[in-house]
Amino acid sequence: MGGYSTINDKNFKVIGKPIKLKFNGITLSGFEGQSIAALLYSKGIRGLRNSKSGDERGLFCGMGVCYECAVSVNGITGKRACLEPAKDGTEVRSLDYKTPYNPIPPIISEYKIDSEKTYDIAIIGSGPAGLMTARTLIGKGLKVVIIDERMSLGGQYFKQLAKSHSFENKSLNDYQYRRGSELIKQVQNSDIELKLGNTVIASEKISENHLNISLLKNEVIELINAKRLVVSTGAYEIARPFPGWTSPNIITTGAAQSLLRS
Numbered sequence: 001m002g003g004y005s006t007i008n009d010k011n012f013k014v015i016g017k018p019i020k021l022k023f024n025g026i027t028l029s030g031f032e033g034q035s036i037a038a039l040l041y042s043k044g045i046r047g048l049r050n051s052k053s054g055d056e057r058g059l060f061c062g063m064g065v066c067y068e069c070a071v072s073v074n075g076i077t078g079k080r081a082c083l084e085p086a087k088d089g090t091e092v093r094s095l096d097y098k099t100p101y102n103p104i105p106p107i108i109s110e111y112k113i114d115s116e117k118t119y120d121i122a123i124i125g126s127g128p129a130g131l132m133t134a135r136t137l138i139g140k141g142l143k144v145v146i147i148d149e150r151m152s153l154g155g156q157y158f159k160q161l162a163k164s165h166s167f168e169n170k171s172l173n174d175y176q177y178r179r180g181s182e183l184i185k186q187v188q189n190s191d192i193e194l195k196l197g198n199t200v201i202a203s204e205k206i207s208e209n210h211l212n213i214s215l216l217k218n219e220v221i222e223l224i225n226a227k228r229l230v231v232s233t234g235a236y237e238i239a240r241p242f243p244g245w246t247s248p249n250i251i252t253t254g255a256a257q258s259l260l261r262s
């Protein structure tokens with residue numbers, strides 16, 4: 001999620017540039033590298049949208065699955081605050097139950113069977129499975145691309161510290177974190193292409209060695225081709241409903257892990 005730790009925490013050092021965004025017209029300060037949800041959470045803001053009954057809803061799963069933290073970002077509705085990066089000058093607003101029609105539809109380029117970008121293998125997901133698959137393919141003479149809707153590699157299990165902060169206490173670098181960091185560096189230092197912040201919205205088999213994959217990023221749809229597709233979308237916890245779970249003060253262990261680690 002990115003950078004929940006405060007500047008007074010002795011375990012972390014703030015390295016991100018100061019930024020300011022507006023939430024429902026109120027100016028809030030944060031740091032480059034934080035997610036919108038992490039910045040708002042660090043300011044004590046829990047309610048991000050309203051339910052049909054008028055109750056506030058907020059961050060719950062912390063990994064982009066539940067959509068409880070959906071907000072409007074610069075006029076575009078339905079954005080997940082836990083995945084959206086906080087940027088200077090961004091206008092964020094909470095959503096009512098009846099979400100208004102998005103006045104800014106995605107930009108769709110002219111449909112082509114043969115995209116200008118063709119890969120031997122496309123990997124969806126950059127968690128442990130996706131990273132290990134990518135590492136195995138390094139140096140094999142194949143054109144490989146990793147696609148992930150998050151802005152950073154590692155997934156939930158290998159989630160790294162947000163770019164807004166750095167470690168002051170090196171003992172917090174446990175084996176799981178270090179292993180993820182090693183894999184990420186190996187992939188980043190290879191010829192594998194990264195398409196982060198991209199959501200796969202469709203995949204169509206054209207022929208035996210030809211798949212069309214449609215990606216959505218920043219309200220623009222891009223088409224790429226691949227001969228083979230590896231789906232490594234990982235796993236997430238199943239939150240069991242219980243009385244009070246919809247309170248914006250309740251978060252899952254996955255969200256807590258995101259806040260603690262990033």
